[in-house]
Amino acid sequence: MDERLKLGTEGYSPRLLAKIEYAGANERSFAQAHRSLEVLAELSISMKHVWRITKRLGQERGGQRDAAVAAMESAEPFGWMVAAEAKARGFYEAAAKAVVGDGGNWIGPLADLHFPGFTQILDFLHLLVHLYAAATAAHRGRAKPAWSLYEQWLRWAWSGQIQSLIAGLQAACERLGQPRPKRRMMIRDASCRWPWGM
Numbered sequence: 061m062d063e064r065l066k067l068g069t070e071g072y073s074p075r076l077l078a079k080i081e082y083a084g085a086n087e088r089s090f091a092q093a094h095r096s097l098e099v100l101a102e103l104s105i106s107m108k109h110v111w112r113i114t115k116r117l118g119q120e121r122g123g124q125r126d127a128a129v130a131a132m133e134s135a136e137p138f139g140w141m142v143a144a145e146a147k148a149r150g151f152y153e154a155a156a157k158a159v160v161g162d163g164g165n166w167i168g169p170l171a172d173l174h175f176p177g178f179t180q181i182l183d184f185l186h187l188l189v190h191l192y193a194a195a196t197a198a199h200r201g202r203a204k205p206a207w208s209l210y211e212q213w214l215r216w217a218w219s220g221q222i223q224s225l226i227a228g229l230q231a232a233c234e235r236l237g238q239p240r241p242k243r244r245m246m247i248r249d250a251s252c253r254w255p256w257g258m
Contacts, residue, residue, distance in 0.1 A: 070109075070113060072113075076101070076103065077113065077117065079097065079101050079103070080093075080097060080103075080105065080110060080113050080114065081113065081114055081117045081118075083096050083097050083101075083110065084110045084111065084113065084114030085114055085118070090107045090108075090110045090111045090114070091107045093107070093110045093114075094106065094107040094110050097110065138170075139170040139173060139174050140174070142174065143174040143175070146174075146175070157175070157177065157178040157179065158178055158179045158180070158181050159171040159175045159178045159179070159180050159181065160181045160182075160183050161180060161181070161182065161183065161186075162182070162183060162186040163182045163183075163186045163187070163190050167180075168180060184217075187217055188214070191210060191213045191214060191217065192210050194213075194229060194232065195207070195209040195210035195213060195232075196210075197236070198232040198235070198236060209228075209232070212228065213225055213228055213229070216228065
């Protein structure tokens with residue numbers, strides 16, 4: 061009968077289980093979730109029971125997510141998980157599509173595979189890290205000129221002067237010449253490779 065009524069193993073209705081799960085996942089503690097459920101849902105449930113149900117439902121959600129992900133032998137599991145979640149949320153049908161990444165040489169091919177046609181965007185925090193690495197590489201241990209260059213590049217990035225930033229990177233790249241063969245990172249829209257690794 062529980063199965064026909066779609067009751068959980070605890071005998072709660074789906075609607076009540078959703079309230080327990082919400083309180084258990086969003087309150088600061090299971091004790092607070094217990095108190096909130098008592099006041100707001102008029103449900104007398106122990107703190108330990110809130111924890112058990114929240115844990116069980118979390119494991120079920122994880123299992124559902126993993127089942128939705130195709131187990132590909134050589135593909136990054138992360139990419140498949142993100143793609144499955146994006147599909148579930150309707151991201152592929154959005155009018156404007158973008159993928160935010162860290163600029164690592166692994167994210168571009170992964171985004172191309174799972175999100176073809178999406179605009180790839182470097183998140184600003186990682187841009188700061190990459191620009192700092194580039195500025196220090198451009199001045200090879202000379203801190204003051206490296207910092208000045210870094211500040212200039214940051215101003216261009218923050219104000220959206222992308223062409224100036226790319227030209228600055230290109231000029232530093234040409235001045236440095238070819239990098240060492242290992243630890244390369246590709247800069248889009250620039251024709252050289254930098255010797256900075258992530």
